[in-house]
Amino acid sequence: MPYGQLNHPFLLVLELSNTTATSSYRPWFYQTCTEFGFYQTCEDTSCPFSRMLTVQSQTELCSRLFDIPQDRLSAxxxxxxxxxxxxxxxxxxxxxxxxxxxxxxxxxxxxxxxxxxxxxxxxxxxxxxxxxxx
Known part of the structure; x- marks a missing residue:
């Protein structure tokens, strides 16, 4: 599923739960969770996508999908x-x-x-x- 179609939280979770080799978004999201922190959010009222995509929801997904603790950044x-x-x-x-x-x-x-x-x-x-x- 192309990333542009992943603006609904349910579709995002569905795609990230796909552990087959055909999923291209899951490895990118794992790297975001473990290295980059480039969470793509939409919290502003003028945002055309779901405002349910918050930093908190993204870090919760990291924890849920990859068992990554939601620790505070130390460096x-x-x-x-x-x-x-x-x-x-x-x-x-x-x-x-x-x-x-x-x-x-x-x-x-x-x-x-x-x-x-x-x-x-x-x-x-x-x-x-x-x-x-x-």
């Missing part, structure tokens, strides 16, 4: 390139005093550039970002 790392089209939707500064939170804005890079192996032609900021200890 967060975010890196982003400043010419990435996703930058407007990303964390680009640390507005907390929590030492475990790290944010790196990589000058002159775009989406996922830091995930590639070092190349001699990479910008110095990208080389430095890859060396940061998380």
């Amino acid at each position: 967060c790392f975010s890196d982003q390139g400043n010419i990435d089209p996703w930058m407007e939707l990303s964390v680009v500064w640390n507005d907390t005093t929590v030492d475990n939170d790290r944010v790196i804005l990589i000058d002159g890079t775009a989406h996922c550039m830091d995930m590639n192996a070092d190349k001699s032609m990479d910008k110095p900021a990208l080389h430095q970002a890859r060396k940061v200890k998380i």
